[in-house]
Amino acid sequence: MMNENIASIMTREVVTVRPDDSMKEVHKLIFERRFHHLPVTSDGKLVGIITTWDLLKSNLKEEECDNYKVQDWMTRKVATLGPHELVGAAAMIFLKHLFHALPIVDEEGHLLGIVSTHDILRYEYNREYPDDVFLRDTKWAE
Numbered sequence: 800m801m802n803e804n805i806a807s808i809m810t811r812e813v814v815t816v817r818p819d820d821s822m823k824e825v826h827k828l829i830f831e832r833r834f835h836h837l838p839v840t841s842d843g844k845l846v847g848i849i850t851t852w853d854l855l856k857s858n859l860k861e862e863e864c865d866n867y868k869v870q871d872w873m874t875r876k877v878a879t880l881g882p883h884e885l886v887g888a889a890a891m892i893f894l895k896h897l898f899h900a901l902p903i904v905d906e907e908g909h910l911l912g913i914v915s916t917h918d919i920l921r922y923e924y925n926r927e928y929p930d931d932v933f934l935r936d937t938k939w940a941e
Contacts, residue, residue, distance in 0.1 A: 822866075825837060880901050
């Protein structure tokens with residue numbers, strides 16, 4: 800069952816970018832730090848998202864990235880969930896729309912966290928195998 804609040808599994812410390820940041824920053828975060836989804840915020844409110852797919856679609860070479868801003872390539876219409884939605888709601892959205900991450904926002908649109916398909920997989924795995932010391936104790940499983 801996936802009836803826990805999404806806030807219980809979301810990542811709370813989210814790396815974000817701003818609409819006026821250079822696409823060079825996005826390129827760096829995606830290729831050097833291996834992020835796949837970067838919420839775009841302005842004054843703490845979610846205004847968009849930029850993903851690995853968006854960067855690939857842009858067809859920008861690394862040296863061209865300084866010429867463009869995040870707002871030129873970000874997705875503005877973003878599916879979100881509130882912190883009290885259930886884990887199952889995120890799973891349904893991922894399956895139905897083939898998304899891989901959802902920003903979690905409050906009623907005013909402030910970014911509170913993000914949940915990914917990896918978070919759901921880890922949630923289900925931990926429920927099925929709660930005594931798996933290897934997974935629980937590995938840093939990458941956090």
